[in-house]
Amino acid sequence: MEIRPILSALLRNRTGALLVGLQVAITLAVIANAFFIIASRLEKIRRPTGIDTPNLIFAESEGYAPDYEHAATLSSDLALLKGIAGVVAVTSTNSVPLSGGGSANNYHATPDPKAAPIAGNYFEVNADFIDAYGLTLVAGRAFRAEEFTPVPANNDLPPVLILTETMAKTAFGAEPALGKRLYDENGKSGEVIGIVSDMQGSWLGNTRPGPQDLVFHPNGGFGKTWRYVIRVRPGERDRLLPQIEKALNGSGHGRAIIWVRPHEYWLTRTFRADRRMVVFLSTLVILMTAVTALGIIGLATFQVNARRKQIGTRRALGARRADIVRYFQLENGLLGAGGVVIGALLAYAASGWLTNAFQMPPLPPLYVLASALALLALGQLAVLWPARRAGAIDPAVATRTV
Amino acid sequence: MLDMQHIIKVYRTDLVETHALRDFSVTVAEGEFVAVTGPSGSGKTTFLNIAGLLETPDGGRYQLDGDDVGTLGDDARAGIRNQRIGFIFQGFNLIPDLDVFDNVDVPLRYRGFVTRDRRARIERSLELVGLAARMRHLPSQLSGGQQQRVAIARAIAGDPRFLLADEPTGNLDSLMARQIMDLLAEINRQGTTIVLVTHDPELARRAHRNIHVMDGQVTDLKPYAARGAAPDAAVA
Structure with a gap:
């Protein structure tokens, strides 16, 4: 050479x-x-969202009338949406996955508030949330209809909780999470009754809570602004979206429908x-x-x-x-x-x-x-x-x- | 050794067709020292290029050591150039970025010699041309005569049987030219066949035989000894 x-x-x-x-x-x-x-x-x-993104529609409702009744509106809206032909399942929710906005709590695996906090991204949902998001129940059971509280009296943890698989490992390691309790800062606790497949939470790329460290609370929330997750049959999303918007807008209740969008809207925006x-x-x-x-x-x-x-x-x-x-x-x-x-x-x-x-x-x-x-x-x-x-x-x- | 019969070489452009060699026949025996003379444009360099397998003839037959080399492929001609022929150019053609050692090494690398063998050959050939002490000099650090001696060392390092020299003293003064001719004569005495292309009748006189070329044809093949007292007349 x-x-x-x-x-x-x-x-x-x-x-x-x-x-x-x-x-x-x-x-x-x-x-x-x-x-x-x-x-x-x-x-x-x-990265997979973990939910049935192509067939999900989200809607936001905001009560403005002095006589606005959140619990009644919630109940009426859920019934209305479930009644639309082509809708597979509906849940109310406080947050849209991967939207960049959501709620987080510091949980504890023991009643001691000084124990190391476990950050979790919590979603307030009703009993149908597993079907509505398109998740899979991995262990335990789903929420029962009677466990759903449309307007909780306080900010305490609800008595029953469902975790994602990742959150179960984050909170309890290799130990089985079912039957264990998670505590809040005030020593109030909820029992883990179910484990669902992972889904991406409100924020992508977070380290604390991790993007899949999710806790589901069977609550309807306090505020007048609320959201719905509407899962439709495959291929029906674009046809049903205006129909859903029209139905919600026409249902009265002294509130406004702020937006009705497919989940992909947030993916596009987020990414x-x-x-x-x-x-x-x-x-x-x-x-x-x-x-x-x-x-x-x-x-x-x-x-x-x-x-x-x-x-x-x-x-x-x-x-x-x-x-x-x-x-x-x-x-x-x-x-x-x-x-x-x-x-x-x-x-x-x-x-x-x-x-x-x-x-x-x-x-x-x-x-x-x-x-x-x-x-x-x-x-x-x-x-x-x-x-x-x-x-x-x-x-x-x-x-x-x- | 070298046998060309009825060689034709034509250069064509869009406008001009130049018959550089026409029915050109010449034979050079092993061990000869032959001078090829002729005016500019007579076909001397074309003859040298074909003899050295740098170009292919358009017609005729060329045998080197009995092998028909006129129709060989490019790689085969490169192999023969490398193994059997040594070239000495008028402009020395040393590679300016390489020192003396590496310049002499160029053909040896293409020959595939191992490092030790190459080194021995380079040292021996530089010794012969008197430049063993200048191995690490660049060409630009040498005089014209020294550069031509490096080129000669490069030409003989692979022990070719046949040396082709194209106006090897054309860029040198008379003293250096004489030294170079002495060197070529010595190399010829050691058995290497030399074909020297030159304008200079003085240099041509030192060859065993003179081939005079005019208009692409050989016009005189007589040895100087046969031309009596005025050999230069044959090449004027």
Whole structure:
């Protein structure tokens, strides 16, 4: 292999080589971090919601009349919605999953209020919530209709609770959660009577409570603003949405229907920034790799044109076309290797800064390795065309004086 | 050793067709030192290019060591150039980014010699041309004569049986030119066949035989000794 003479030739013609090496390094630093961010965002966007999102409609009702009766309205609305043909199940709820707004409590696994708090995202629902969200009962039982309190008298924990599987593990570890009690700050408690499959809570990406640490309370809530989850038959959502809105608006009760929307509305809104980031970073990656590839092609083309006589001489001295192509590939490989070593250091420096500034997780080595290999492969591809042109140079060029 | 019969070479562009060699026949025996002379544009360099397998003829037959090499593929011609032919160019054609050692090493690497063998050959050939002490110098740090000696070292390092020299002293002053010719004569004495293309009748006189080329054809194949007292007249 001609590594030493190529290296010494590169060192004697530093400027172009240095610029392309630096370009490779900066590109690696950027694209390794960009790939990691893109992958993280895509994972977040594609994470299953755990609920029957395509067939869910949410509606918000707000009482405004002085004689507004929350319990009566709630009961009437649930009956009205259940009566619409195509509706599978309905529940009232205080929060829309993945909407970015919800309620959280500090629970305790023992009556001692000084015990370590267990953060939980609580959803106030009625007895049909498992069907309405499209969850699965994993253990225990569902709420009974009589356990639902439309307007609780105080803020105490209800006597019965249902947890997601993740919350059950967060609160009780490997021990079975069924039959155990969760306590609030005032020592009031509720018994865990059921475990349901996981669903995403109100906030995505939270660490405390975790995105799937959910506790279901069989309450109707205090306020005059309330929401409904309406699950419809597959394929009926868009047809039923205006019908549901019309039915609720026409039911009176001294309240206004603020909005009626499919659950996907919140997914689109919640992940809008993530999607834009993915598009932006993907564009950046494409542009940077294209510019790097053009830089490599440009340098290699310049080198080929500047070295025509040398290449002809090498051919005259016995180099085959493949030897010349290999020479340029090796030269590019060495440039690329230098670039990716520096680029890897820059990538980790950039990752360190992102971690400090934006609390991002550190860059996994796999991304640096994959980006480095991709850039080396890109370099080899980019140099192939000028290298083949070099290989095609006539050996008779060696004897030409002009 | 070298046998060309009825060689034709035509260069074509959109506007012009140039007959560089027409019915060109020549034979060079093993161990000969032959000078090829002729005016500019006569076809000397085309002959050298075809002899050195840098170009292919458009017609005729070319045998080297009994092998028909006129129709070989690109890789096979590269292999023969590398193993059997040494080139010395008018402009030296050293690679400016490589030092003397690495320049001489270029054809040896393509030959696939192991490092130790290459080193021995490089040292021996640089010793022969008197530049063993300048191995790590760049071409730009050497005089023209020294650069041409490096080129000669590069040409002979692989022990070719056949040296092709294209105006090897064209860029040198007379003293250096004489030194180079002395060196070529010494290499020829050691058994290497040399074909020298030159304008210079003085240099041509040092060859065993002169081939004069005019308008793409051989016009005179006589050895100098046979031309009596005025050998230069044949090449004027």
